[in-house]
Amino acid sequence: MSPLLSYAITFTLSAYGVAMLLALLRVLRGPSAQDRVLALDFIYIVGMLLILVIGIRYASTTYFEAALLIALFGFVSSAAMAKFLLRGEVIE
Numbered sequence: 001m002s003p004l005l006s007y008a009i010t011f012t013l014s015a016y017g018v019a020m021l022l023a024l025l026r027v028l029r030g031p032s033a034q035d036r037v038l039a040l041d042f043i044y045i046v047g048m049l050l051i052l053v054i055g056i057r058y059a060s061t062t063y064f065e066a067a068l069l070i071a072l073f074g075f076v077s078s079a080a081m082a083k084f085l086l087r088g089e090v091i092e
Contacts, residue, residue, distance in 0.1 A: 001057075009057050016050045037081045044074035 023046065026039035048070045055063025083089075 009053055012053050016046050020046050033085055041078050
């Protein structure tokens with residue numbers, strides 16, 4: 001791996017870490033439930049991106065499959081939380 005790619009990956013991982021910390025702060029201090037749900041969505045998206053960058057770093061397809069699962073479960077949980085906030089129940 002070239003040194004430039006190594007530095008770019010290191011910078012990207014640290015930037016994603018800072019973004020996740022800021023989103024966690026929004027989850028803890030969010031003024032409304034919608035802000036907290038949006039911050040949780042952002043956290044799972046950044047977590048998926050983190051795993052994708054690690055997959056690029058180690059050139060392993062297993063990380064890409066894990067990122068796909070995170071995206072799938074994140075979407076389902078976002079839909080469930082949106083339905084809960086709108087109606088007050090998830091399963092009818």
